[in-house]
Amino acid sequence: MADQGRSSITTSTDTRKSIAPSGSRLSLQRREARLAWLLVAPAILIVMGLVVIPVLWNLAMSFQRIRLIELQSFNFLSTDVSLENFRRVTGLSRFWEVARTTVAYTFFGTVLSIGMGMWAALVVKKAFIGRSAVRGLMLFPYVAPVIAVTFVWKIMLNPSFGVTNHWLEALGVQPIDFLGRRDFVLSIFGWEVTAPVALAAVIAFEAWRYFPFAFLFILARLQALPAELDEAAKVDGATLSQRFFYVTLPQMRGVLSVLFLLRFIWTFNKFDDVQLLTGGAAGTEVITVSIVDWLQGRSDVGSAAALGVILALILVVLLFVYFKWFFEEETE
Amino acid sequence: MTAIQSTVNPPTKRRMTRAEFEDKFFGALKWISIAFFLIITAFPLFYMIALSFKPLSELLRDPGDFLPSWRDITGMTTYREVLRPRSQGGQGFGIYIRNSFTVAMTATILTTVIAIFGAYATARLKFAGRKAMTWGILVVYLFPGIVIAIPLFVVFTRLSLRDSLWGLVIVYVAQTIPVALYMLRSYFITIPVELEEAGLIDGLGRMGVVRRVTLPLSAPAIAAVALFVFMIAWNEFLFALLFLSAEPELWTLSLGVNQLDTTEVPKTVLMAGSVIITVPVIILFFAAERFLTEGLTAGGVKG
Numbered sequence: 001m002a003d004q005g006r007s008s009i010t011t012s013t014d015t016r017k018s019i020a021p022s023g024s025r026l027s028l029q030r031r032e033a034r035l036a037w038l039l040v041a042p043a044i045l046i047v048m049g050l051v052v053i054p055v056l057w058n059l060a061m062s063f064q065r066i067r068l069i070e071l072q073s074f075n076f077l078s079t080d081v082s083l084e085n086f087r088r089v090t091g092l093s094r095f096w097e098v099a100r101t102t103v104a105y106t107f108f109g110t111v112l113s114i115g116m117g118m119w120a121a122l123v124v125k126k127a128f129i130g131r132s133a134v135r136g137l138m139l140f141p142y143v144a145p146v147i148a149v150t151f152v153w154k155i156m157l158n159p160s161f162g163v164t165n166h167w168l169e170a171l172g173v174q175p176i177d178f179l180g181r182r183d184f185v186l187s188i189f190g191w192e193v194t195a196p197v198a199l200a201a202v203i204a205f206e207a208w209r210y211f212p213f214a215f216l217f218i219l220a221r222l223q224a225l226p227a228e229l230d231e232a233a234k235v236d237g238a239t240l241s242q243r244f245f246y247v248t249l250p251q252m253r254g255v256l257s258v259l260f261l262l263r264f265i266w267t268f269n270k271f272d273d274v275q276l277l278t279g280g281a282a283g284t285e286v287i288t289v290s291i292v293d294w295l296q297g298r299s300d301v302g303s304a305a306a307l308g309v310i311l312a313l314i315l316v317v318l319l320f321v322y323f324k325w326f327f328e329e330e331t332e
Numbered sequence: 333m334t335a336i337q338s339t340v341n342p343p344t345k346r347r348m349t350r351a352e353f354e355d356k357f358f359g360a361l362k363w364i365s366i367a368f369f370l371i372i373t374a375f376p377l378f379y380m381i382a383l384s385f386k387p388l389s390e391l392l393r394d395p396g397d398f399l400p401s402w403r404d405i406t407g408m409t410t411y412r413e414v415l416r417p418r419s420q421g422g423q424g425f426g427i428y429i430r431n432s433f434t435v436a437m438t439a440t441i442l443t444t445v446i447a448i449f450g451a452y453a454t455a456r457l458k459f460a461g462r463k464a465m466t467w468g469i470l471v472v473y474l475f476p477g478i479v480i481a482i483p484l485f486v487v488f489t490r491l492s493l494r495d496s497l498w499g500l501v502i503v504y505v506a507q508t509i510p511v512a513l514y515m516l517r518s519y520f521i522t523i524p525v526e527l528e529e530a531g532l533i534d535g536l537g538r539m540g541v542v543r544r545v546t547l548p549l550s551a552p553a554i555a556a557v558a559l560f561v562f563m564i565a566w567n568e569f570l571f572a573l574l575f576l577s578a579e580p581e582l583w584t585l586s587l588g589v590n591q592l593d594t595t596e597v598p599k600t601v602l603m604a605g606s607v608i609i610t611v612p613v614i615i616l617f618f619a620a621e622r623f624l625t626e627g628l629t630a631g632g633v634k635g
Contacts, residue, residue: 029458032457032458032459032538033457033458033459033460035453035457035538035539036453036454036457036458036459036462037453037459039449039450039452039453039457040449040450040453040454040465042446042449042450043446043447043449043450043509043513044450044465046446046502046505046506046509047468047469047472047506047509047510049506050480050484050502050503050505050506050507051472051475051480051506052472053483054479054480054482054483054484054487055475055479055480055483057483057486058479058480058482058483061482061483061486071486071489071490119365120365120369123362123365123366123369124366134366134369134370136617136618136621137370137373137374138369138373139617139621140373140374140377140614141373141376143563143613143614143617144377144567144610144613144614145566145567145569145585145586145589145606145609145610145613146567146569146586147567147569147585147586147589147590147606147609148380148589148606148607148609148610149376151589151593151602151603151606152376152377152379152380152603152606153376155379155383155599155602155603156376156379160392160395161391161392161395161599162395163379163395163396163398165395166394166395166396167396170396208372237351238351239350239351239354239355240351240354240355240358241354241358262474265474266474268476269476269477269478271477271478271570272569272570276569276590288476288478291478291482292478292574295482295485295574296574301482301486304482305482305483308476308478308479308482309479311476311478311479312475312476312479315474315475315476319471319474322474323467
């Protein structure tokens with residue numbers, strides 16, 4: 001490779017002096033491009049092989065009738081395609097419930113985790129003794145293995161030996177099976193309000209586990225804000241809350257909107273948390289849990305793939321919005 | 333607010349202004365909030381550790397009394413059961429720890445090396461498709477793992493890779509390359525080009541510049557990326573579940589902990605397993621917290 005580059009330089013200098021610089025720059029450029037491709041090749045190959053091709057293949061499988069048991073002998077090139085899988089997965093009345101649950105889980109999980117992250121960032125923005133310890137500890141939910149934290153939550157919330165219900169009982173509240181109970185009917189002044197218990201618990205977990213992520217980003221942005229604006233507003237007599245709403249918050253718009261979309265997309269795709277907390281029971285079944293249920297529980301690969309395609313399509317729309325937004329922010 | 337006003341009003345004849353009130357109110361709220369955040373983050377960790385030592389019978393008798401006695405702590409009965417090999421009636425965590433380490437370390441080394449090359453190329457070298465590549469990484473980064481999991485599950489079943497740790501390693505590498513590449517790329521861009529040009533003028537080739545100039549300067553970022561990849565691979569659950577569930581000899585710690593969740597195994601043993609999988613991550617994290625928090629915000633890490 002290097003030899004070729006050198007030889008093209010010598011030929012260009014041989015022919016004519018005036019074009020020599022441009023000639024050598026061109027070959028240098030070409031050499032650089034070749035090196036660049038060599039360097040990115042492993043990354044591209046692995047990502048292509050294990051992400052792009054599987055996604056396309058998933059699309060193909062969603063049109064085929066494939067059972068888990070016949071996987072070894074199945075002819076994936078068969079042209080026997082139909083929309084039957086899509087009809088099957090969307091035909092169930094449960095599909096719409098799953099869709100609603102997914103949207104509620106994603107939206108509230110996202111908003112709460114960002115809200116908590118904002119709150120935490122505002123609280124530790126100014127230095128105090130032990131701040132770095134507090135900050136470090138606050139990241140625990142995010143860095144701890146999902147399997148460990150879901151089991152701790154399950155035991156804490158357990159109605160017979162969990163500490164949460166023990167404390168609630170001390171306050172005179174009946175034990176509640178937070179992760180196993182679908183609804184809780186509250187009557188407030190004769191109004192009957194139905195609260196989804198398990199879904200709320202799963203959303204609370206989501207907010208708890210991912211607020212550190214929002215916290216880090218918001219804190220970094222908060223600390224980068226120019227102090228002059230805040231001081232000027234203070235001199236003008238604006239109170240703390242006024243300064244937050246009219247000075248700080250508008251400057252946080254960019255980071256908050258990016259965070260919202262990122263968290264929304266990732267929560268939408270989240271599988272482990274709900275699977276491990278409730279297994280999708282008691283009104284907490286989200287699309288990803290449903291996909292694994294089709295795959296392993298019902299041994300229906302084709303239908304699982306179809307549901308995966310539906311999930312991916314919604315994601316593509318969200319990504320489109322994200323990039324459009326992101327791009328506009330950047331060019332502004 | 334009215335209570336404060338009435339107590340302040342009569343003696344001083346001066347009403348507290350809204351600004352003063354808010355400074356006091358939010359000043360107090362700040363400390364309450366710090367306490368709140370400390371409790372919600374530290375308590376589950378503390379509870380997990382406490383329960384892992386507590387005898388189950390005592391816990392069932394009084395769920396509020398979860399603090400273990402000194403004797404319980406030094407006895408370590410649950411940990412012994414978790415670590416004892418299956419052949420001796422234990423839970424065989426020794427193998428899972430080894431598997432998790434093998435998978436996470438291999439994935440970390442492969443991802444870091446591949447990502448360094450890719451990141452350097454997209455950050456510094458001009459080539460057709462550079463922009464497309466940068467955007468492509470972002471798209472892949474945001475794409476749902478579960479959609480990829482189904483076909484991979486099929487391929488691995490067909491190739492019989494499903495029963496080997498290599499399948500899992502390759503998947504983790506593919507899953508973490510976009511993050512690692514993105515994080516490193518945003519770091520490489522911040523290194524002054526002049527330093528590299530000086531190296532080029534001094535007669536180093538491109539790869540020489542990368543080795544002698546770029547890599548030493550980005551050591552903290554590389555450490556952060558490696559740690560992060562290790563944490564992702566160590567904590568991962570979904571792919572391990574799909575690929576290895578039939579092969580207990582190959583289980584990673586996540587699967588090991590997951591199978592403790594049955595009625596036959598005491599919950600205190602389950603907590604001991606959870607502590608074992610959590611401790612390495614916590615140690616790594618606190619050892620490198622500075623790098624990690626900076627690295628996280630630079631790359632916007634998935635989770």
